[in-house]
Amino acid sequence: MTRLLNWKALALSAFAIALLAVGGLVYAGAPGEPANVTQARLAAAAQPGQDWITHGGGWQEQRFSPLTQINDKNVGRLGLLWYDDLNTYRGVEATPLEIDGVLYNISAWDVTTAYDAVSGKKLWSYDPKIDPSFSQWICCGPVSRGVAAWHGKIIIGTLDGRLIALDAKTGKPVWTADTVLDKGQPITITGAPRIADGNVVIGNGGGDLGARGYITAWNADTGKHAWTFWIVPPQPGHLDHAASDSVAAMAQKTWAGPWWKYGGGGNDWDALAYDPTLHTVFFGTGNGSPHPHRFRSAGKGDNLFICSIVAVDAKTGRYKWHYQEIPAEEWDYDCTAPMIMATLTLNGQKRDVIMQAPKDGMFYVLDRHTGKLLSAKPYMPMNWASGVDPKTGRPILLPNAEPQIKPYLISPGSGGGHSWNPMSYSPLTGLVYIPMFEGYMVESIVPDDQFKYVLGKTTINQGYANEPELRKKLRQEAADREIGYMLAWDPVKQKEAFRIPYPHGGNGGTMVTAGNLLVEGTINKTFAIYRADNGQKLWKLPVGSVPVSGPITYEVNGKQYIAVNVGWNSAIVSKLTNPDGTPFSYAPGRLMVFALDAKGVTLPPAPPSNAVPAPPREVPDPAAVTRGEALYAQNCAICHGASAVGGVKDLRHLTKETHADFLNIVLGGEREKLGMPKFGGKLTEAQANDIHAYLIKRAQDDYQPNFMDLVKRQ
Numbered sequence: 001m002t003r004l005l006n007w008k009a010l011a012l013s014a015f016a017i018a019l020l021a022v023g024g025l026v027y028a029g030a031p032g033e034p035a036n037v038t039q040a041r042l043a044a045a046a047q048p049g050q051d052w053i054t055h056g057g058g059w060q061e062q063r064f065s066p067l068t069q070i071n072d073k074n075v076g077r078l079g080l081l082w083y084d085d086l087n088t089y090r091g092v093e094a095t096p097l098e099i100d101g102v103l104y105n106i107s108a109w110d111v112t113t114a115y116d117a118v119s120g121k122k123l124w125s126y127d128p129k130i131d132p133s134f135s136q137w138i139c140c141g142p143v144s145r146g147v148a149a150w151h152g153k154i155i156i157g158t159l160d161g162r163l164i165a166l167d168a169k170t171g172k173p174v175w176t177a178d179t180v181l182d183k184g185q186p187i188t189i190t191g192a193p194r195i196a197d198g199n200v201v202i203g204n205g206g207g208d209l210g211a212r213g214y215i216t217a218w219n220a221d222t223g224k225h226a227w228t229f230w231i232v233p234p235q236p237g238h239l240d241h242a243a244s245d246s247v248a249a250m251a252q253k254t255w256a257g258p259w260w261k262y263g264g265g266g267n268d269w270d271a272l273a274y275d276p277t278l279h280t281v282f283f284g285t286g287n288g289s290p291h292p293h294r295f296r297s298a299g300k301g302d303n304l305f306i307c308s309i310v311a312v313d314a315k316t317g318r319y320k321w322h323y324q325e326i327p328a329e330e331w332d333y334d335c336t337a338p339m340i341m342a343t344l345t346l347n348g349q350k351r352d353v354i355m356q357a358p359k360d361g362m363f364y365v366l367d368r369h370t371g372k373l374l375s376a377k378p379y380m381p382m383n384w385a386s387g388v389d390p391k392t393g394r395p396i397l398l399p400n401a402e403p404q405i406k407p408y409l410i411s412p413g414s415g416g417g418h419s420w421n422p423m424s425y426s427p428l429t430g431l432v433y434i435p436m437f438e439g440y441m442v443e444s445i446v447p448d449d450q451f452k453y454v455l456g457k458t459t460i461n462q463g464y465a466n467e468p469e470l471r472k473k474l475r476q477e478a479a480d481r482e483i484g485y486m487l488a489w490d491p492v493k494q495k496e497a498f499r500i501p502y503p504h505g506g507n508g509g510t511m512v513t514a515g516n517l518l519v520e521g522t523i524n525k526t527f528a529i530y531r532a533d534n535g536q537k538l539w540k541l542p543v544g545s546v547p548v549s550g551p552i553t554y555e556v557n558g559k560q561y562i563a564v565n566v567g568w569n570s571a572i573v574s575k576l577t578n579p580d581g582t583p584f585s586y587a588p589g590r591l592m593v594f595a596l597d598a599k600g601v602t603l604p605p606a607p608p609s610n611a612v613p614a615p616p617r618e619v620p621d622p623a624a625v626t627r628g629e630a631l632y633a634q635n636c637a638i639c640h641g642a643s644a645v646g647g648v649k650d651l652r653h654l655t656k657e658t659h660a661d662f663l664n665i666v667l668g669g670e671r672e673k674l675g676m677p678k679f680g681g682k683l684t685e686a687q688a689n690d691i692h693a694y695l696i697k698r699a700q701d702d703y704q705p706n707f708m709d710l711v712k713r714q
């Protein structure tokens with residue numbers, strides 16, 4: 001008896017200790033503590049409530065807030081309450097989180113900061129100290145699109161591939177997991193992690209550069225590895241010992257040639273979603289690598305699971321279903337755009353759907369229980385496909401869609417359609433709000449004997465530099481035709497409801513509220529609010545830059561706020577000029593918070609526009625220009641734009657000082673900390689000089705009409 005009692009007491013105290021241990025670890029964020037996001041709270045938040053606890057607002061990722069205090073009647077009283085300078089000119093793409101009065105934000109180089117969501121007071125800041133050499137793997141600046149919250153922790157994904165869980169109270173790391181499974185790979189994280197059944201799930205980028213894509217999940221309390229799903233199958237005869245093993249044979253049948261030597265790509269650099277009722281993680285996958293199908297897979301097979309939506313079990317990563325939007329994709333039309341879940345009535349039947357509007361210009365509605373395609377329609381004019389065959393679920397290709405050696409214009413361009421900028425869905429209006437980029441790209445493929453695979457170098461089709469005169473003409477045509485707008489799309493009728501026109505693409509993510517507000521940052525460097533039901537403009541504020549990220553709204557102590565990161569997405573600083581014709585100028589990144597009747601906080605004056613510097617007058621050696629053009633396409637175009645137009649910094653607009661410093665910047669790594677990779681060791685001085693010659697030629701060509709004629713006459 002006594003013994004039994006003792007045994008019971010012992011068992012009880014062991015149980016209590018276990019509880020305590022679990023309590024200490026799991027419930028670091030107990031009620032009243034910061035970032036107290038539990039499974040119950042996450043599962044209850046299909047949409048955001050007073051708080052914005054997960055990347056898409058609630059697990060359905062609709063970015064629809066039920067808050068109505070700020071609404072279409074009173075939004076004219078909205079003002080800037082506070083802002084924080086993020087001290088960067090690189091992109092700021094993150095959707096912040098707001099949980100119980102604290103706002104969590106992530107900026108360039110993954111610097112993460114917690115603020116009092118009402119006063120803007122900084123509570124802590126954490127810098128993961130990314131090695132600047134990682135800038136070589138990131139096309140579009142050292143950006144992050146957001147963070148996750150779980151049991152008192154804020155979990156960030158870093159450019160160098162780590163997941164770091166920070167104590168939400170102090171900002172101190174609790175655990176770190178290295179998600180880079182193969183160290184030689186050009187893997188980077190820019191997407192926002194999601195919590196799914198207690199795991200934190202993350203994908204990565206690298207498919208443009210020869211990586212092999214995968215998703216990993218880690219216990220969100222401990223950082224212990226939970227599962228891995230490889231998007232591209234292993235070499236025949238090999239197993240990955242991963243969750244994807246069960247479908248490796250199925251995927252292998254869709255590949256040909258020695259694909260495993262080329263990475264294969266498929267990287268999911270953004271699209272993730274989690275349905276707690278189905279215990280399912282959905283992920284959208286990217287382009288294959290190399291881009292052209294003929295070099296990747298001997299021109300054969302669908303290449304699973306590139307450019308697909310894949311559903312897996314949240315706990316184990318086990319495959320549930322997939323739908324491949326673009327079999328054998330080869331236009332860089334990643335299927336990685338954010339996905340939204342909703343319940344729609346289709347043909348009189350209520351369906352739980354998952355929706356995506358990826359770069360390829362098609363709006364897809366799938367049953368999220370089964371992956372069955374319910375409908376797909378073009379959401380913009382395009383010339384690669386006329387639509388999707390509802391029987392096979394495959395795109396109906398138009399003649400000449402496949403890459404050819406002769407350069408041609410293809411639409412959408414590699415920026416979409418619509419890419420990562422978050423879209424939103426209002427169950428009240430039944431509309432999806434898509435930031436649109438009706439763009440084009442000059443496409444071509446290298447001849448077979450010129451194809452060379454180098455890990456870490458892009459194989460993107462438009463990188464090839466033949467027929468410069470034709471390319472120039474096509475480029476101009478593309479620039480003339482490009483437009484941007486906010487598209488309100490009816491996902492049931494698969495039809496446009498209305499649009500808000502903008503002069504260019506590159507507008508920001510959208511958010512929609514039950515107060516009939518549609519919120520979006522615009523290419524006009526304003527933060528704007530429209531009526532969600534008809535697009536009528538209600539309010540706007542010049543903010544000095546383009547808020548490309550996803551806005552959020554939250555309520556603290558009975559008062560509603562709107563917050564947004566205002567910071568240009570480096571990738572698309574393209575082709576634009578200020579109204580006076582000078583190159584597009586923009587303010588440093590800032591986090592801004594707005595409230596009704598907020599007054600007295602004003603932004604510093606907008607930065608001055610610099611005139612386009614006159615290019616050097618020396619006529620560069622034509623042979624060097626030709627060599628430089630090809631080298632530029634392979635090494636620089638991914639960040640600085642095809643044909644040196646736009647990109648992170650327009651290289652046609654170098655100053656005299658920058659020309660003089662060219663070799664130090666390019667080979668010496670002088671600006672590595674600002675995101676400009678060091679090419680020393682990868683390019684010779686002679687090669688850098690050839691690229692310089694090409695850039696001088698491009699600057700002269702595009703400077704002022706007849707610039708070189710004038711020079712020659714002097």
Ligand code: HEC
Binds near residue numbers: 639
């Ligand atoms: C991974 C992205 C990336 C790649 C690839 C890249 N750059 Fe850059 N580059 C940048 C960024 C970001 C900056 C802006 C740094 C700053 O603020 O000065 C920059 C700036 C520059 C500048 C200074 C421009 C100015 O007006 O101040 C030069 C010159 C330059 N790059 C040349 C090149 C060349 C040549 C190549 C190819 C060999 C190349 N870059 C490839 C990201 C890149």
